[in-house]
Structure formats: C-alpha cells, structure tokens
Amino acid sequence: MHAIVCLKQVPDTAELPKVEPADVMQGTLKVTRVVNPWDEYAIEEALRLKEAHGGKVTALTLGPAEATEALRAAVAMGSDEAVLLSDPAFGDGDAWTIGYTLAQAIRQIGQYDLVLCGKETVDGNSGLTAATTARYLSIPLLTCVIKIREVDFTAHTITVERLVEEGLEVVSAPLPAVVAVIKGINEPRYPSFRGIRTAARMAIPVWGMGDIAGLEADKASEAAAAVRWTNIRKPPARAAQCEIIEADTVEEQARILADRLLAAKVI
Amino acid sequence: MDFTLSPEHEMIRKTVRDFAEREIRPVIKELDRQHTFDRSLLPKMAAIGLLGICIPVRYGGAGMDYLSLALACEELERVDTSARVIMSVHVGLNSLALFQWGTEAQKQRYLVPQARGEQIAAFGLTEPGAGSDVAALTATARREGDHYVLNGEKMWISLAGVADNFLFFAKTDPRAQPPHRGISAFIVERRFPGVTTGSIHGKLGVRAGDTGWIHCQDVRVPAENLLGREGEGFKIAMSALDNGRYTVAAGAVGLIRACLEASLYYARQRQTFGVEIGRHQLIKRMIGLMVQREQAARLLVYRAGWMKNQGLRNTRETSLAKWYACDAAFESASDALQIHGAYGYSDEYDVERYLRNARGAIIYEGTREVHLLMQADYALGYRSDAPLRCELPAYDADIWQAEANNW
Ligand SMILES: Cc1cc2nc3c(=O)[nH]c(=O)nc-3n(C[C@H](O)[C@H](O)[C@H](O)COP(=O)(O)OP(=O)(O)OC[C@H]3O[C@@H](n4cnc5c(N)ncnc54)[C@H](O)[C@@H]3O)c2cc1C
Numbered sequence: 001m002h003a004i005v006c007l008k009q010v011p012d013t014a015e016l017p018k019v020e021p022a023d024v025m026q027g028t029l030k031v032t033r034v035v036n037p038w039d040e041y042a043i044e045e046a047l048r049l050k051e052a053h054g055g056k057v058t059a060l061t062l063g064p065a066e067a068t069e070a071l072r073a074a075v076a077m078g079s080d081e082a083v084l085l086s087d088p089a090f091g092d093g094d095a096w097t098i099g100y101t102l103a104q105a106i107r108q109i110g111q112y113d114l115v116l117c118g119k120e121t122v123d124g125n126s127g128l129t130a131a132t133t134a135r136y137l138s139i140p141l142l143t144c145v146i147k148i149r150e151v152d153f154t155a156h157t158i159t160v161e162r163l164v165e166e167g168l169e170v171v172s173a174p175l176p177a178v179v180a181v182i183k184g185i186n187e188p189r190y191p192s193f194r195g196i197r198t199a200a201r202m203a204i205p206v207w208g209m210g211d212i213a214g215l216e217a218d219k220a221s222e223a224a225a226a227v228r229w230t231n232i233r234k235p236p237a238r239a240a241q242c243e244i245i246e247a248d249t250v251e252e253q254a255r256i257l258a259d260r261l262l263a264a265k266v267i
Numbered sequence: 268m269d270f271t272l273s274p275e276h277e278m279i280r281k282t283v284r285d286f287a288e289r290e291i292r293p294v295i296k297e298l299d300r301q302h303t304f305d306r307s308l309l310p311k312m313a314a315i316g317l318l319g320i321c322i323p324v325r326y327g328g329a330g331m332d333y334l335s336l337a338l339a340c341e342e343l344e345r346v347d348t349s350a351r352v353i354m355s356v357h358v359g360l361n362s363l364a365l366f367q368w369g370t371e372a373q374k375q376r377y378l379v380p381q382a383r384g385e386q387i388a389a390f391g392l393t394e395p396g397a398g399s400d401v402a403a404l405t406a407t408a409r410r411e412g413d414h415y416v417l418n419g420e421k422m423w424i425s426l427a428g429v430a431d432n433f434l435f436f437a438k439t440d441p442r443a444q445p446p447h448r449g450i451s452a453f454i455v456e457r458r459f460p461g462v463t464t465g466s467i468h469g470k471l472g473v474r475a476g477d478t479g480w481i482h483c484q485d486v487r488v489p490a491e492n493l494l495g496r497e498g499e500g501f502k503i504a505m506s507a508l509d510n511g512r513y514t515v516a517a518g519a520v521g522l523i524r525a526c527l528e529a530s531l532y533y534a535r536q537r538q539t540f541g542v543e544i545g546r547h548q549l550i551k552r553m554i555g556l557m558v559q560r561e562q563a564a565r566l567l568v569y570r571a572g573w574m575k576n577q578g579l580r581n582t583r584e585t586s587l588a589k590w591y592a593c594d595a596a597f598e599s600a601s602d603a604l605q606i607h608g609a610y611g612y613s614d615e616y617d618v619e620r621y622l623r624n625a626r627g628a629i630i631y632e633g634t635r636e637v638h639l640l641m642q643a644d645y646a647l648g649y650r651s652d653a654p655l656r657c658e659l660p661a662y663d664a665d666i667w668q669a670e671a672n673n674w
Pocket residue numbers: 356390391392393396397398399400422423424425426473478627630631632633634635636637640
C-alpha cells in the first residue's frame with residue numbers, strides 16, 4: 001500500500017486576528033504556521049491504512065521553503081517519506097496550477113494506491129485542489145469522506161461513506177483514487193518523540209519546476225492561474241452577543257435553549 | 268555561545284504544547300475543583316514518549332536530551348502544575364536516578380518499563396518528622412540474609428497513590444556519624460507485602476495531582492533492590508534532586524509564561540478610566556517584571572540543562588535556577604491575579620490556580636530558605652561538590668538513540 005498525502009502549511013487559525021490584509025497581499029504573514037487541520041485527518045487516515053495493510057506513506061506539499069516544517073510534522077506523526085515542491089515560479093497559483101503540479105509530482109513519485117487530502121484549507125478555503133488533482137491524474141475523486149469502510153489493495157477498490165447534506169452516502173470506486181476527508185473521520189495522533197527525531201534528521205527532497213518530469217511550465221506557473229487575489233479585506237467585525245443559559249439540569253438548559261431558538265424563529 | 272533551539276527542540280515544544288492544550292486544558296479546572304488526579308493522562312503521556320523523554324532508547328526511552336525534558340516541563344506547567352509534577356517525580360527524581368546509579372539488571376527490570384510508561388515511579392524521601400533535614404529520617408532497613416526488612420513512613424509523596432515503584436530512603440545504619448552516612452536507597456514495589464499508601468487531602472494547590480503517604484511495615488525487599496551501595500542513599504537523594512529541581516524550575520518558567528499570557532490578554536480587554544488597563548503605568552510594571560522573570564528564569568534553566576547535556580556537575584546552577592524560578596513564578600502569579608482584579612480572585616479565571624500551584628514549589632524540592640543558604644554557602648566557600656561515584660551521564664545523541672540491538 002502506498003498512500004500519498006497532499007498537505008498544506010497554513011496560518012494557525014488561533015492567530016487569525018493578527019493577520020493583516022496587507023501581509024496577505026505581500027505574502028509576509030507574521031503568524032505561526034501549522035499543518036492545515038483537515039490535512040492532519042488525511043495523514044492520520046493514511047497512517048491507519050499503513051498500520052492495517054503495511055506499506056508506506058509519502059507526504060507531499062507545494063509551498064515555500066518553510067513548508068518543509070509541515071512535512072516534518074507529517075513525518076513526526078509517522079509518514080515514511082516527504083517531498084517539497086518549491087520554486088519561486090510556482091508563485092501564488094490557483095487550484096488548477098497547483099492540482100496540475102501535484103498530479104505531475106505524484107506521477108513522478110511513482111506507484112501509489114491512494115491520494116489523501118483534507119476537505120479544504122483553512123486559509124484558501126476553496127476545497128478545489130483535491131478535485132483538480134484528481135482531474136489531472138484522471139482518477140476518481142471521493143470528497144467529504146467521513147469513513148473509509150473497506151479498501152482492497154488486490155482488487156483495487158475502495159468503499160467510503162460520504163457525509164452529504166442529505167445524509168450518508170456509500171460510494172465505491174476503483175483505486176487509485178483521490179480521497180478528501182473531513183473532520184470526524186479520526187482523531188489525529190500526536191507526533192511521537194521517536195518520530196520527531198526521524199523528522200528532524202530527514203533530508204527532504206525539494207523539487208522545483210525543472211525537477212518534475214513532463215511538467216509544463218506554462219501550466220504550473222503563477223501566470224497560468226485563472227484566479228487572482230486583487231483585493232483582500234477583513235470582514236467588518238460582527239457585533240454578536242453571547243448569552244450563557246444557566247439552569248440546574250442539562251435538560252432544563254436544553255428546554256430553555258429550544259424555547260429561545262423557537263422564539264427567534266431559528267428552528 | 269549559542270542560544271538557538273534545534274528544530275527537534277522546537278517540534279518537541281510544539282508537540283507538548285498541543286498535547287497540554289488538547290488533553291489537559293479542557294478538563295483541568297474541573298479536576299482541580301474536584302481534587303481529582305486524572306489517571307487516564309498517564310497512558311497518553313506514555314504514548315508520545317514523555318515518560319521516558321531523556322532516557323536512552325536502549326532503556327525504553329525516547330532518547331532526547333536533558334533540554335527536551337525542560338521544554339516538556341515548561342509546556343506542561345504552562346497549562347497545569349499537576350502534569351509537570353508527574354515528570355518531576357517519575358522522570359526527574361526516580362528514573363534518572365536509576366539511570367545514574369542503577370546496575371544493568373536494575374535498569375532492565377525497572378528503568379525500561381518506567382521509561383516506556385508501563386510502570387509509574389515515585390520518590391519517597393520526606394517523612395512526617397524530616398523534610399529539609401534529610402539526615403533526620405527515621406525509616407530503617409535491616410539486612411536479613413538476601414533481603415532487607417524496611418520499616419517507616421514517608422509523607423508528602425507525589426504520586427504515592429498511583430506509582431508502581433518507589434525509591435525509598437531508609438537508614439541501614441541508624442547510629443552512623445554523621446547521620447546522613449547511614450542512609451541507603453531502595454527500589455520498593457507497591458505489590459511488596461507490607462506496603463500501604465494513602466492520599467493527603469486539603470492541599471492549597473496542585474489539587475489535580477496526587478500527593479500522599481507510603482507506609483512500610485516489615486517489607487521484605489530483595490537485596491538486589493538496593494540502589495547504589497549501603498550508605499550511599501544521601502548522595503543518591505541529592506543527585507536525584509539535581510534532576511527533580513531542574514524539572515520544577517523549568518515548570519516554573521511555564522507557569523510564569525501562563526501568567527504573562529493571561530495578563531497580556533486581560534490588560535488589553537479590561538478598561539478603566541477610559542483606557543485599557545495595560546495603559547496604566549502600574550499595570551505595565553507588573554507586566555514588565557513578568558517578562559523579566561520569565562526570561563531570566565528560562566536562561567538559568569537552560570544553562571543547567573546545557574550543563575547536564577555536557578555531563579558537568581550542576582548542583583549549584585540547578586539550585587539557583589530552582590530557587591529563582593519558583594519565587595519568580597509565585598510573584599508573577601500574584602501579579603497576574605492583581606491585574607485581573609476581583610475576577611482573578613475567582614476560579615472562573617485560571618490565575619488563582621496558578622497562584623495556589625506556584626506556592627508549593629517554594630517548599631518542595633528544597634525550600635526557598637534551603638536554596639538561599641546553599642547559594643550563600645557556595646559563594647562563601649563553605650560548600651563545594653565532591654565528584655560522585657556515579658555521575659549523571661552526559662548526553663550523546665548517537666548512544667541515546669541507538670536501538671537496543673545495535674549496542
Ligand atoms: C505538593 C508537595 C509535593 C511533595 N512531593 C514530595 C515527593 O514526591 N517526595 C518527597 O520526598 N517529598 C515531597 N514533598 C516534601 C517536600 O520536599 C518537603 O516538604 C520539603 O523538603 C520541606 O520539608 P518540610 O515540609 O518538612 O519542612 P521543614 O524542613 O520542617 O521546614 C519548615 C520551615 O523551616 C525552614 N528551615 C528548615 N531548615 C532550615 C534552616 N537550616 N535554616 C533556615 N530555615 C530552615 C524551611 O525552609 C521551612 O520554611 C512534597 C511537598 C509538597 C508540598
């Protein structure tokens with residue numbers, strides 16, 4: 001089994017109030033960077049598949065040099081290998097250029113059964129990269145996955161549960177496939193100190209434009225992006241009021257809450 | 268001189284911080300209110316390697332250095348003292364003493380399961396009638412064939428109700444002169460017949476921690492469980508305290524950090540007389556002092572950790588770090604409470620817990636007075652440290668991290 005996890009380094013959402021639009025425009029965020037929380041679920045799911053079926057997990061990211069820290073975090077959790085795609089020419093791509101670049105890199109990594117990623121990132125929030133990557137790899141895409149029910153690496157099939165608005169949908173697909181997971185699929189583990197040791201020492205390869213076979217610069221570079229960020233603003237602060245419902249029992253609290261919601265015509 | 272932490276250290280800090288935020292922060296207020304020790308924390312700490320963080324891989328540990336131990340303690344106590352206390356007694360006072368003084372057989376038998384977190388360890392030195400004056404302890408160990416028979420009571424022992432193994436200090440020669448030469452150290456298992464323990468209630472702080480007593484009534488301990496030699500117990504206890512105090516000092520840095528974070532947040536939220544209270548000079552004074560104390564304490568702790576990594580004797584430096592950091596933590600908690608006004612006086616906010624928790628560390632692992640006297644005695648030339656028969660091994664990444672079969 002070989003699972004490739006696509007992950008992104010993002011600002012820690014706890015520090016979002018510190019983020020200034022000008023810093024976003026200039027790409028000079030002064031915040032702590034972490035692995036995109038949804039991608040942590042993808043890493044955990046890949047590690048569980050490895051524990052159940054044997055094989056290996058490769059972490060893959062596209063980003064600046066600092067993004068190796070996100071890859072090290074994935075290795076510290078238990079990923080076996082990691083690759084950083086980094087080149088000034090990639091610039092600020094969009095879901096198409098990034099999906100294209102990831103797909104080409106995945107082809108170069110070689111044989112794989114599964115590409116796992118998070119539902120979306122907490123900074124861009126487009127949720128499109130899984131789709132574009134699957135499209136460029138010409139393999140099935142399974143989104144909103146809350147549970148992997150069954151994987152058969154000999155018959156090359158996967159069955160998952162998707163959490164959709166109408167309820168749970170059970171879908172099967174041939175492998176390889178791109179699987180985008182959501183919160184609730186698992187509880188990501190902490191890095192172990194042994195993992196941290198391995199991660200700190202690992203020499204993580206960096207692939208630029210010229211290092212990925214068959215990569216066409218005019219599809220991977222910032223210039224090819226169809227989406228431009230021209231004007232970034234902070235939404236005006238909302239004046240919200242918080243009320244804590246106090247009562248002797250949980251049942252009583254729930255009753256008051258339900259009454260309040262009915263009165264406000266929310267339910 | 269190099270003040271930078273390695274990427275490995277940074278990852279350890281982040282991991283322990285996340286761990287404390289996710290596993291301890293959400294439940295700590297209630298545990299503290301209910302005076303409850305959360306046993307379920309131990310296997311979680313074991314799973315990431317915390318319980319053997321600076322023990323070589325060959326002995327079941329994670330193979331990190333002594334500085335990593337400090338970082339872990341700092342991050343744990345940033346959330347609550349009780350979690351750091353686990354590190355202090357299980358790793359600092361007990362496991363590192365086995366690592367320093369134990370025979371290979373003792374290390375295999377006790378250190379390995381402790382470093383893996385399969386067994387929990389505590390440190391029994393203090394007695395109802397003997398705290399600072401260690402040589403006055405009255406527990407006895409009488410040799411009978413291939414056993415020692417232990418009798419006596421230990422008091423104020425952290426994890427007394429939880430631990431599987433205890434380091435138990437008793438007099439093999441109650442008539443020795445000077446008296447401290449009569450003390451020996453024993454590895455006592457909870458399951459040995461005659462061992463009973465209990466918890467102490469009504470503590471001012473560390474309420475989510477377990478503190479209790481251990482009673483030994485004619486407990487037969489195999490002679491091979493003597494740690495070090497007969498009469499070496501005092502030196503073993505003092506060298507163990509060099510490591511325990513180090514973890515306490517590191518934890519105190521985390522507690523100061525917690526006070527500072529809470530104070531910075533509150534000082535920018537709360538308004539009086541038309542401005543954020545942070546704008547008032549007297550509030551700034553308390554914030555400025557907290558910054559000063561945090562940085563100074565951290566540097567003292569890191570120096571002690573650096574010395575441990577180098578294999579240098581650090582009794583003097585560790586004592587200074589412990590003394591300064593613990594006093595500084597208490598002052599900072601008191602200031603943090605002051606900044607919070609009446610709200611700080613309520614357990615809705617964390618600072619009152621910080622204050623109660625910080626107080627204990629001025630008593631345990633050497634009272635403030637003991638450390639002050641030690642520092643004066645070193646300075647005056649009345650005190651110096653003779654080399655030990657077994658020194659704490661210097662850190663060597665290759666040896667520490669080699670797997671068992673490669674040795
Ligand atoms: C929460 C907690 C956890 C603890 N955990 C452990 C543990 O795990 N294992 C363990 O063995 N012990 C533990 N202890 C005990 C602790 O180490 C002792 O309380 C400490 O050593 C002080 O001893 P004492 O309380 O007997 O005070 P005493 O030694 O009786 O001191 C009383 C006062 O006299 C002062 N004093 C004593 N001698 C002098 C002197 N020569 N000159 C000037 N002043 C002096 C002291 O500073 C203190 O102010 C713990 C204590 C607490 C509160």
